[in-house]
Amino acid sequence: MKGGFASLSFFVVCVVSIILFGCGDAIPSSKGSRTSGAFSKIDDPLPIVRFGLYWDSLVVDSGVIKNGQSLSHLLDPYKVGAGKIATLAANSRNTYEVRDMRAGKRWWVATRRDSLSTPAWLIYERNSIDYVVFSLGDTLGARLGSYPVDTVYSHVKGEISRSLYLDLEEVGAPTNLAVAMAGVYAWTIDFTHVQKGDKFDVYYSRKRVNGNEVGMPTILSCSFNHHGTDLLAYRFDQGDGADYFDPQGASLRKAFLKSPVEFSRISSSFNKKRFHPVLKRIKPHLGTDYAAKTGTPILAVGDGVVIKSAYTKNNGNYVKIRHNNTYETQYLHMSKRKCSVGDRVRQGEVIGLVGSTGLATGPHVCFRFWKNGEQVDHRQEKFPPSTPVRSNAMDAFAAEVRRLEAAAKSIELSTN
Ligand SMILES: [Zn+2]
The missing domain is CATH 3.10.450.350 (Nuclear Transport Factor 2; Chain: A,)
Structure with a gap:
């Protein structure tokens, strides 16, 4: 259809893990985990539980952390002293490093209804799933939590x-x-x-x-x-x-073939500081040279589509293959090209013959491996x-x- x-x-x-410390509004541990009362009947309301706390017993402020706002800035309006904040940060370190709090993330500060004193909890939302509950009461510390998924x-x-x-x-x-x-x-x-x-x-x-x-x-x-x-x-x-x-x-x-030419030897490796034998100066060698006799078949190292088949002064006869969204390979100095732009080639298919056209001292294939548009040493790549x-x-x-x-x-x- x-x-x-x-x-x-x-x-x-859905599992809300509840770890208790301190006292107050946290759910007693004997109740284990539960979801919120959103589906309960109106005449029999279940208490609203959020972040593992009895939410409707709390007076809550909330907001988003502003640029440059630290934990002490955030708690300043609630009269949480600097010493208490330092202890909170130290006690929380093994659970959550408060310096990792980021602008743009949501927070809630919850104070008990029957209390006019300092707030009991600060909740910081780390990402769409995970949050941290800081206890601001007698026991200063933090626990991690996650929303039901x-x-x-x-x-x-x-x-x-x-x-x-x-x-x-x-x-x-x-x-x-x-x-x-x-x-x-x-x-x-x-x-x-x-x-x-x-x-x-x-x-x-x-x-x-x-x-x-x-x-x-x-x-x-x-x-x-x-x-x-x-x-x-x-x-x-x-x-x-x-x-x-x-x-x-x-x-x-699929794995790529280890090299584009069978029975060849590497005559020059990928080297960003190579002294060029023809140009007589330092010129990065962004490929691996495989020396072989003129006329030796050059194989596509993987399935793909031919995106270039051309001759230039430096490359000589060369072919470039696009394998997927990530990888492309290029084969230089061919004596003869055996494919055209748009051809679909299979791994191991002959795409040309070894030669020394272009800037080359002897018959070889300069094999170039492109990853996300950049030339890399394929012999150093870790393939899945x-x-x-x-x-x-x-x-x-x-x-x-x-x-x-x-x-x-x-x-x-x-x-x-
Ligand atoms: Zn080369």
């Missing part, structure tokens, strides 16, 4: 008509789902070149805190039909962190592993694939 969108949420157990599961489908970004927005998905998809398919799809008619089908989850969806979506399973080929991805953790695999259990990440699902985890993987497919489908069926 084109443009179909369905979403269903499940509430996942729901996980919301969604399933979107659509077809590319303008761009992945806009078409996801059209079906009601968060636009950073495009970023998450680009991450999953970083090694297989160049999302700057998706085409009209490509189809996507994504099952993902997001965190929801205080009614707002926060953070990046987590893709659980995904299908992207690109150039008429279905590229499926399933999230699975075989014990070394979650990764994405195709239905056969192969990693969606591309381990497939191990044989002893294949049954668990197959079960997870079935579970994800059923879960995605159930969302679709329940709302159509």
